[in-house]
Amino acid sequence: MPPDLKPFTSVARSPFAAAAGRARAIRWAQGLAGVAVFLVAAEIAGLLIPQTVLPRMSTVLSQAAGLAGNGQFLSDMAATLEAWAVGLLITVAAGVPLGLLLGSLPGVRFATRAIVEFLRPIPSVALILLVSLVVGSGLRMTVTLIVYAGIWPVLYNVIAGLDDVDPVAKDTLRAFGFGRLAVIRLVSLPSAAPFILTGIRIASSVALILDIGAGYVTGRINGPGIGAFISDANSGAGNTPLVLAATVWAGFLGLALNGLLVWAGDRLLPWHRASLGPTGQAGVPGRAQRLDHPEAAAAGTAS
């Protein structure tokens, strides 16, 4: 499908697999070294700066480790994961079909452009109070926010993916007598799958940000969650290390969920990475990385 498909990509994959394994090991080592340098620097900075301003890194990390055995924190984390999962599921279930519709019917796309361009730039955080007034607080509010914010990256990536489908690939199936729906199902959808996956990954990061952000802004009234935990910790004096410890966990959660989606994507679309060549360096075509939402942009840099 990609025009830069190398016609002589080797059939024997094991040498490349070995090289890719080495490259991956080097990347891991570099990543770990970066983390180690950061931690040491933060610890040194913590020695120089008053603890009330910047707690010692070692304190934060030991508190974070302690949170793993903290029942309150664990049930908060479970609640955050639940809202993330429900929100992302609804986002995908609504965003992908809607994107397919808009992407395959240009008329509908142009008709809805004005409203989309109006809604899209509204930051979801600005909607937290409005949404809680309308749908009430708790899981429903969080999920509503997640879906509102997450639907844009999904929608835009599905449409970008459909725009990117090679016309020759579609004509080929048409030439064999297949109709429009069959072409969408058998060619456009699999061809756009890498884009769609990118959209889902961005939506996942956005979902986590809102999940925790909304909990933090509204506090425990909104029900359990890491956001509520941070909000509680923040209300007690001298609890900065605990706030940071919970934040470290939030970061790990984001990393793990993104890793999970990347892993699932590789399993689902094995041809995608492989067809790009041994290293997969080409990555997803640039347009798949569309960041069409302020929060998506923030999430994109995090992922």
Added chain:
Amino acid sequence: MLEVTDLTRAYGTAGSAHLALKDVSLRVADGELVSIVGPSGCGKSTLLRCVAGLLPPTSGQVVLNGTPVTRVPGRLGVVFQDYSRSLYPWLSVRDNVALPLRRTMRGRPARRQAAAASLAAVGLTDAGHRYPWQLSGGMQQRVAIARALACDPVLLLMDEPFGSVDAQTREDLEDLILRVRAERGITILLVTHDIDESVYVGDRVIVLTPGPGQIRADLAAPLPQPRDQITTKELPEFVHLRSEVSRLVRGKPLAPSDDTPAPSDDTPARAAAPAKPGAS
């Protein structure tokens, strides 16, 4: 019977329209193999797309067996010029070949079996489980050919189908196409820019002018069947025809007719009216 009448196709909007094909008319009898040659950009692919019903003509029409082609006709096989873009990277080679059969053949095992048979016919027995991007350009091209043949077409359109295979494989595939045509009586339109190939495989050779494509000549190639890569190419008729097509493609005047061996009495080579001044 395929009848193309005054086919004209322009690209772009009325103001800046670019004429790709102009007043092309041709008739192809059932079971006939017609080669189409012409310089690149002269509208060969455009002609095939119009015949396939993938591209509506700007004016003129295509009629297949008495029915005007307004959409893709049934039992059509197409081998696109951009073979690498027409194969699906998410499907194995075998599933690529089996995919079009979903419309006509029930049962995945049956489809896979038909796909395997078609792959064997193009010499790719062992490649079925691989992916298109793991194959060389020539192998990918053969997959595209196998896919078109698997559908058991009555009309086969091939756009420079042997463009990136080595000389030996190319000759084998030319013979494969001739054999399949003889066995199944398929009507074939084959676009090529290889002059030898056009004469070797064709019952007729149609030469197009540089864009906008018009028919410069429509020559019969009455070489004996079955054709043979060595003996057919040694025939004086072959050599003569090849030079003639070559001159026509280059736009040079034909050799004087008195020192040319007459190809055959009942099907004389005939050149179409010379291109109008300013047309090329």
